[in-house]
Amino acid sequence: MIKLPEDKVIITVAQTGAWPLATKALNPNLPEQPDEIAESAKACYQEGAAICHIHARDKEGKSTGTKEVFQEIHDKIRAQCNIIVQDSTGGGPNLTLDQRIECILAKPEMASLNMGSLMRVTGQYKGIPFANLREDIETYVTRMKGMGIKPEMEVYSHAMFREVENLIKKGLVEKPYYVNLVLGMTYQGAEEATPKSLNSLYEFLPEEAIFNVTAVGAAQLPLTTMGMVLGGCIRIGMEDNMYYRKGELAKSNAQLVARAVRIARELNKEPATPDEARKILGLKVK
Ligand code: KMH
Ligand code: ZN
Secondary structure (H helix, E strand, O other), X not given: OEOOOOOEEOEEEEOOOOOOOOOOOOOOOOOOOHHHHHHHHHHHHHHOOOEEEEOEEOOOOOEEOOHHHHHHHHHHHHXXXXXXXXXXXOOOOOOOHHHHHHHHHHOXXXXXXXXOOEEOOOOOOOOOEEOOOHHHHHHHHHHHHHOOOEEEEEEOOXXXXXXXXXXXXXXXXXXXXXXXXXXXXXXXXXXXXXXHHHHHHHHOOOOOEEEEEEEOHHHHHHHHHHHHHOOOEEEEOOOOOOEEEOOEEOOOHHHHHHHHHHHHHXXXXXXXXXXXXXXXXXXXXX
């Protein structure tokens, strides 16, 4: 695996997340509509985020994959700052596979690529799979490749490395590979957010992969700190964690970015600017 330069960390902010897991009812400060997402992205960029992971919502607040809404979000973000735009193709449980991939027509620089299927084990979608079969993954990545969009490969468990290997073997992803280790999606029956799980997933990373650490819930703070120590990128934000600390809701995504940057600086690391991140990840520098 490739470590980041010792004095750098690439910070992604995942601001919104999927309905019904992340809602204003759970935290009224959650940005959902394009203006809110863009304004919040600018504040996160100013605090040190280099990448913005985007989920879009319709006017009622439910997940949508429509090109128009993603385009509006991209345009509004790009009018205000240089942050890298990364769309979610995980979408939300109310979306079909075709609806989830539609967002890439709005031409993000990056997009998430979920590396296997999970079963929703609690909540209103209990028993409905989050389906990402090998053929679906290959279709998604082929479309991304054709448009010059860099995939962030979402790995939620050890088994998903088989899909990473499959894409590498078939030449469907380009170096440096970018793998997001996602811990704590226990709602979907995935790997727990513990240091042991992170260490173990880390051991399975392919050569020539840059890695990112995402941890859901209270584990976001300790495991992203561990991710920095291990030489990885980190993702923070309300998609994965609504709280600043126990019993205290986050006031904004920027508040979570600011804390991550303070911790990075204590570890002698500076947040990579979007252009520095583009160079490291092999994206076109603007
Ligand atoms: N909800 C995250 C834990 C995606 O959007 O495609 C995983 C995620 C995947 O962000
Ligand atoms: Zn997401």
